[in-house]
Amino acid sequence: MHNMLLSHAMAVDLYRKLYQAKQGGQIGIIPFVFMYEPLRDEECDIQAVNRALAFYVCWVLDPLVFGEHPQDMRHILGDQLTRFSPEEKDLVKGSLDFIGINHYSTLYVKDCTFEACPLGGDRPILGFLNITGMRDGIPIGDPTAVARFFVVPRGMEKTVNYLKIRYHNMPMFITENEIRGYTKYVFRTYLAALLRAIREGADVRGYFEWTLMDNFEWLNGYNTLFGLLLCGWRDT
Template sequence: MIANTFMYEPLKDIELDCKAAKRALAFYTAGMLDPLVFGDYPPEMRQYHGNELPRFTSEETKLLTQSLDFIGINHYTTLYAKDCIHSTCSSDGDRAIQGFVYLTGERHGVPIGERTGMRRFFIVPRGMEKIIEYVKERYNNMPMFVTENGYSPPEKEDEQEEDLVQDAKRIEFHKAYLAALARAIRNGADVRGYFIWSLMDNFEWVYGYNTRFGLYYVDRQTLRRTPKLSARWYANFLTNSGHNHVEDANPGSFKIKDAYFLD
């Protein structure tokens, strides 16, 4: 089972928003995973939806419980969460199906992280460590794979191929997110693998071909594929060659090369 996961942080350092962030995790992440691990929807969802949620029979619960071999985590970004139960919110958050939580990428007009080519995706590496820790604690450290993690740059007019293949920002993104993942692994998370989204530029749903996540540039006229700078960096990283290993930016730094986890 693969879950599309965001991490959530309180918009304000108050108890109501802290509870809202936890509620968002329960609705958006545990809402998918709890039935397949525990055989029922999260208590946080039952509290607000009650009998609106399906009730599993004892036989269904038996079939569902612990029916996963591993948990797949798609993770790109982190958002702020604001309580909408005891606070006034716009219509975007004032809905039971969303846990009465308003989600935003900005606080007082300041984005939570550097913007990317996706409207609600920001660069927030700490979110990777936090979401892995959340899944580890909630699901008794079931084996995990990071099945998607990647970066698309903001679109610019008149960009040429030579500009798109010099993607230093994508390298910075993956270095930072891999360092955060390594911290989670060193803290005991059973992460078995990590997959970059994506190998090459592709059709990104409603964003079409203009949003580019690939390590390889694709010429849409000829379909010729050209490795970007990030493809060469990642190849060196995986083979432990060169000097492109990730350094943790925090005190007590370490190198990811000392914590390889794809056994």
């Protein structure tokens, strides 16, 4: 992540110095953003949500906006977390014209500060927390063919509002959003949630669905359906 952020900042610096005035382009970065909710109505799980967002979202964005990694990460990792030199900090800070958001789903978070707490076979992860889509045997939203992709429209509004507040309403684009099998439902409900966030003042400049055509989906090949148009070579 450290090297990726430095590479990004160098590319932005080069573009701004040599090309941006002539071309009028912008450069952003796109984190994959799950929204998180506390598994239990307890302060420790609420704080675990903050840590989850720090480790999985703000680790990318905080340095580009503020020049530093999130304090939640620094508090836990200490010197294990890389630091930017003064020169690197000057380069990285502000190297962002917009935030891109790949958002599909929302998950529960449970605090694991003082215990090992695998839930449903999930393993504890960075930040002393455990992430799951189930609470008392009930999924957080409609389950889909993709693990951890539950249909949770409210997460779209929460995601945009969280980034709006943390990053001073920097321009945002939804760069990926869709869940196969629920396309029309997702469009109707997720876009309604996005519209609520926009009406509350979020500076969202655009929305991109994933994807136009069914695609080769990572390790799942063509077994996992995505896309507005399904391709004809699939076995029926």
